[in-house]
Structures are given as structure tokens and as C-alpha cells.
Amino acid sequence: MKLARPIFLFVLCFAAILVAQSRRSYGPGRVWWEADRGVVFPLQEDYDDADGLVSILSSSGAVNPAGHAFFEALGSNHRACITCHQPSNAMSLAAATLRERWVETEGQDPVFAAVDGSNCPDLPQPAMASHSLLLNRGLIRIFLPWPPKAVPDFKLEVVRDPTGCNSSPVYGLHSPHPTISVYRRPRMAANFKYAPQLNLMADGREPSLESQAVTATLVHEEAQANPTDAQLHQIVDFEMQLFAAQSADDRGGLLTEKRGPAALGPDNLAAGRAQRFSGEIAAPSSFGLWNKPDAADVQLAFRASAARGSELFADRCATCHAAGSTRAMDIGTTNQLYAINTADLPLFRITCDADGRVIYSQDPGRALITGKCSDVGAIVMQQLRGLAARAPYFSNGSAGTLKDVVDFYDRRYAIGYSERQKQDLINFLRSL
């Protein structure tokens, strides 16, 4: 009897683990999480995305969303954090999902709220055209006081104002509360555990997850008061244990096999074996397992290509996208001449006081906070996880596909990638 009891307990534990494992469901398709949905947020869920499956791992266990500040609408517009940080979109938002949501709800979903889910609050809200930046590029209006607290060392003028918001007498630069509007992609609210939570947002204006959550509640959710300390803890604790990454690829197969590259999948992120930035993602050692030069079948060929892509990434891309990097840099995504030439985004003319240099920018980025001409167009690097689930890319949504991203770099730095090299990089990126 003395021995039987521990054995019994052991068997029980083992059975419990098996049950927990079998509860990991696969590919429920696209599932929109609305605020106060009342469905348990599971330990792990895998969602269909453009290239396979993206997995969301709530590493400390399933979460009951009732009374949970990440899931409940804290303000007046029925939005919660989850509204713009959707699990099926790798805790960000894909433009394609937003278009489907518009059709399903005839534009009534709280995500389309006038405040920042439309091109400008004073536009006729039922019209689809008033939400074109959100629907076409997945962009949320970010509005900031102008000038900022730091006295700017440059002059800023509006050259093009397709949304009308920057010249609006109520919301614009010359309104009673002078404000600048730029349009940005939601960033992933996951994979924070091993990363420094500094320089959050495209312009690095939030120094911590706590400060970010306060602002998000007041601005995106239009709350009248700050969240309570208990609510802040709930939000930050949830974000700190949440991991999101691609877990299967239509051509590459399961990306999270036991003996697969340690750089992939949410479990490796949760265990600290992989990071949300690149550094070791790019280490050829991790992808070496996939290096099969003469791979014939589709899956092996994809994997060999991604392995070559990891080496190209280590060569050219990891210098900036290094582990832990939250640097803001101007790589030309929002500044001319390299930014896409498009009439749907605002355009500002910036003249530096020091030397009279003129810069045309769609989003001055970090300079909106520091007031420094040298920061115009500097954007804080994003993490490169769950990319397949959350197109388009770059802070202004200017790259519709990963091909557009790679083409941008090829042009920008005159690299001269061959078509095969481009595809290798794309295959690498889509498996992250």
C-alpha cells in the first residue's frame, strides 16, 4: 500500500498532463474576440492565418475573462485591449480581419469607433470611406499634442492632409488643443517576458507596460478615469505570460516539432530558448537542422529555404534586429525618398532649425516626442513574430506582404538579392 499511493498519484498526474495536452485544439479559423465575450481564454489556441497556424500560449494557464481588465471594456466605447490585440492576429490586428469585421457588423464594431478607428472623428462615421486607413492598411489614428513638452528644433507644416484631421478646426494643428494625427499599426501585446519593456510604441513614448496600459485605457477605450492598480496588474501580468508565434506552415509543416529549431514556436519563447527579436533566431545553428541542400519534397525544400533565409537575415538584418533591440531608427519607411509614394497618408514638411534641411515625412515618429530634427522618421523596431497573422507591415502599413518588406530593403540598401534569396528570406520570416 505504501508504494501504491505514490504510483497512483504519479499515474494521475500523467493522465492529467495527457488530458491537458489533448485539450490543445487546432485551427478554429478566425475568431473575433469582442470585449466581455465571456469565453475562457485557453492555455493554448492555434488560429488559421495566411500561411498556416499562429499559436497563442497563455503560459500560466487559461484565463477567465470575466472581470479581467484586458478583456473588459473599461471606458465608454465598448472596446477592450483584446479588441485591437486579437489572438488570431498574433495579438495585433490584420487589415484583412478588419475588412471582414466591417462586413459582418456593417461597420458597427467598437473597433471602428470615431476617436481613432476612423480617419478623423468629424467624418460621417457610417461611411466606409471614413475608415479607409483602418480598412486598407490596418491603421489606428494616433493623436499627440503638438508641439510636445520638449521644444522642437524644427518647423512642421502640413503638405497633404487626406483625412482632414490635421487641418480640422476641432482636431488639427491649429485647434484649441493643437494636435497632430499620424496613423499606425497596432503592435503585438505579447512576448514581453524576456524583453526589456522600454520604448514602447512606434515613437517610444511609453516607458513601461504600466504607463502604456493607462494611456490605452484613457485614449483607445475613452475611459474617464485611470484603471485601478489592481486592473493594471491584471493587464501587465497577462501580457508578461503571453506568447505568440507561428506554429505551422502550409508548406513547411509543423514548426514546433520536438527536435525542430529552438528559435520557433511559442513554447520556446515561453521557456526563454527563443526571443521575440532576432539575434539567436538568426543563428544558423538553430536552423541548421533544416539545412538540406538537395531537398526534394515540398516540406524539406521549404525548410531548406527558410534555413538559407536565416543566414541572409543574420548577414544583413540582424545588425539592427538584434536580440532585445528597441531602438528607434529612420530606415525610410515614413520619410521620403524611400517611403511609398501614396496619397492616402498625411505628409508633413519638416525644416530643421540648425541647417535648414527639409524632410518630407508621413510620420515623424520619435521626433514627435523628443522634438529633435535628428529623430524625424525614427521608428522603434517591432518584434518579428507571428508575421503571417498580421499583415500589413511597417508602422504605417506600407508593406502589404512580406515580399513588399524584402523588396523595400532590397531597394533601400541596394542589396541586389536574387529572386531565390528573396523567397528564402520570406520563408524564414513567415515561420517566425
Ligand code: HEC
Ligand atoms: C483602438 C485599438 C487599440 C486598443 C483598444 C488598444 N490598443 Fe494597444 N496598441 C494600439 C496601437 C495602434 C498601438 C501602436 C501605437 C503606436 O505605435 O504609437 C498599440 C500598442 C500597444 C503596445 C505596445 C507594444 C510595443 O511593442 O510597443 C502594447 C503593450 C499595447 N498596445 C497594449 C494594450 C493594452 C494593455 C490595451 C488595453 C488597456 C490596449 N493596448 C488597447 C491599438 C490599440
Ligand code: HEC
Ligand atoms: C538599419 C536597421 C535595419 C535593418 C538593416 C533592417 N531592419 Fe527591419 N526594421 C528596422 C526598423 C527601424 C523597423 C521599423 C520600421 C517601421 O515600422 O516603419 C523595421 C521593421 C521591420 C519589419 C516590420 C515588422 C512589423 O511588425 O511590421 C520587418 C518584417 C523587418 N523589419 C524585417 C527586416 C529584414 C528581413 C531585414 C533584412 C533584409 C531588415 N529588417 C533589416 C530596422 C532595420
